Amino acid sequence: MKRLIKNGQCLVNGHLQVRDILIADGKIAKIGQHLSAQTPVDQIIDAQGLFVSPGLVDVHVHLREPGQTAKETVKTGSLAAAHGGYTTIAAMPNVIPAPDTSERLKAMLALNQRDGAVHMVQYATITTDRGGDELVDMAGLKAAGAFAFSNDGNGVQTAGTMYQAMQQAAQLNMAVVAHAEDDSLTFGGVMHEGNVSKRLGLPGIPSVSETAQVARDVALAAATGAHYHVCHVSSAATVQVIRAAKAAGVNVTCEVSPHHLLLSDEDITSDNAMLKMNPPLGSEQDRRALITGLLDGTIDLIATDHAPHTDAEKAQSMLKAPFGITGSETAFAMLYTKFVKTGLFSLVQLINWMAASPAARFGLNAGQLMAGAPADVVLFDLTTPFTIQAADFLSKGHNSPFIGQQVLGKTIRTLVSGKDAYISRP
Numbered sequence: 433m434k435r436l437i438k439n440g441q442c443l444v445n446g447h448l449q450v451r452d453i454l455i456a457d458g459k460i461a462k463i464g465q466h467l468s469a470q471t472p473v474d475q476i477i478d479a480q481g482l483f484v485s486p487g488l489v490d491v492h493v494h495l496r497e498p499g500q501t502a503k504e505t506v507k508t509g510s511l512a513a514a515h516g517g518y519t520t521i522a523a524m525p526n527v528i529p530a531p532d533t534s535e536r537l538k539a540m541l542a543l544n545q546r547d548g549a550v551h552m553v554q555y556a557t558i559t560t561d562r563g564g565d566e567l568v569d570m571a572g573l574k575a576a577g578a579f580a581f582s583n584d585g586n587g588v589q590t591a592g593t594m595y596q597a598m599q600q601a602a603q604l605n606m607a608v609v610a611h612a613e614d615d616s617l618t619f620g621g622v623m624h625e626g627n628v629s630k631r632l633g634l635p636g637i638p639s640v641s642e643t644a645q646v647a648r649d650v651a652l653a654a655a656t657g658a659h660y661h662v663c664h665v666s667s668a669a670t671v672q673v674i675r676a677a678k679a680a681g682v683n684v685t686c687e688v689s690p691h692h693l694l695l696s697d698e699d700i701t702s703d704n705a706m707l708k709m710n711p712p713l714g715s716e717q718d719r720r721a722l723i724t725g726l727l728d729g730t731i732d733l734i735a736t737d738h739a740p741h742t743d744a745e746k747a748q749s750m751l752k753a754p755f756g757i758t759g760s761e762t763a764f765a766m767l768y769t770k771f772v773k774t775g776l777f778s779l780v781q782l783i784n785w786m787a788a789s790p791a792a793r794f795g796l797n798a799g800q801l802m803a804g805a806p807a808d809v810v811l812f813d814l815t816t817p818f819t820i821q822a823a824d825f826l827s828k829g830h831n832s833p834f835i836g837q838q839v840l841g842k843t844i845r846t847l848v849s850g851k852d853a854y855i856s857r858p
């Protein structure tokens with residue numbers, strides 16, 4: 433089966449140029465000009481006027497299966513990813529039961545293989561059931577196919593446990609991916625502690641709950657040599673700790689979520705659970721520090737932390753609703769519209785943070801359009817405005833603060849290994 437994506441706009445040496453992409457046997461066979469004249473193909477995909485991007489890579493999604501399939505399933509969550517232009521996703525292990533043994537991990541890998549609409553990799557936990565201090569069998573889980581280790585949803589509370597996890601991870605050449613949160617510093621808060629939480633009368637989470645644990649873990653990473661990756665960095669102080677650690681040569685990488693780049697606590701004007709997530713939206717100063725951190729290379733990549741919950745759960749007050757918002761289906765359009773169209777980021781930078789960089793940091797064969805690579809390709813319309821609507825989501829979750837936004841960057845078609853994973857309705 434040969435397919436040709438014709439006349440699309442590709443990034444070539446940092447500029448959009450018209451190119452054809454020839455796909456054969458699920459791989460990119462050739463990128464060039466006027467390829468149809470040279471090779472007979474089974475199908476031509478007309479990409480005239482569309483941006484042809486490498487498939488995006490999201491190293492942080494929650495798919496809720498097994499255990500909480502009213503919120504999401506592997507099928508709906510991976511279709512949502514394809515709708516957002518993602519062709520590779522890494523699923524977090526806070527499902528029930530959690531993949532903390534080789535057997536459980538293998539069952540999840542089989543499920544992902546069966547129902548995944550995109551390429552999927554799977555996190556295993558750091559500790560049994562993501563809590564306490566009993567380390568998983570890291571070597572066994574690596575052998576069973578784990579992508580990396582994470583207790584996402586919770587921080588590892590004991591330094592000694594994290595130290596031992598990192599020692600083993602370093603030996604196994606695997607990443608420890610941390611949700612950094614010191615539970616003794618959160619005080620039952622539901623949003624960032626600051627002027628806004630005081631005004632709204634809601635309990636605040638001091639951002640030092642994140643920074644303190646990252647500072648601890650940076651020291652442990654320096655001592656063990658492990659690849660330590662920090663999830664969803666949210667505060668200026670944390671960015672500064674990671675910047676200093678990188679300058680000192682520590683093997684640390686980190687991600688930022690679209691919502692922490694786009695929103696701050698000043699956007700919380702009333703008790704609205706659509707703006708409740710962990711870590712919480714920081715101050716406007718934090719938000720600006722995250723943008724600076726991306727631009728100076730302190731922050732390596734953008735990951736969505738797609739965290740679907742049911743409508744009923746998120747209709748509750750901020751005190752009661754669960755933490756988390758969806759992200760897979762809004763990330764590219766929101767970031768393109770708010771940062772690239774305004775000139776703050778270039779398209780090259782955005783695509784690097786959303787595709788090549790996450791792939792490179794985690795050793796995934798993804799994120800770049802080039803001959804020989806898997807034919808993971810996305811066609812985006814960068815010129816026709818559209819409105820983000822819950823009815824268009826393929827995720828079961830509708831808990832997005834971006835519903836109603838007028839944006840550019842609609843996904844027209846997503847190819848995974850050369851096959852259609854998503855096609856927009858005309």
Ligand SMILES: NC(=O)N[C@@H](CC(=O)O)C(=O)O
Binds near residue numbers: 494584611711737
């Ligand atoms: N980010 C969130 O607010 N929630 C995540 C857990 C997590 O990423 O910590 C979830 O699983 O719902």
Ligand SMILES: [Zn+2]
Binds near residue numbers: 585586611663664
């Ligand atoms: Zn988390």
Ligand SMILES: [Zn+2]
Binds near residue numbers: 494
């Ligand atoms: Zn998460």
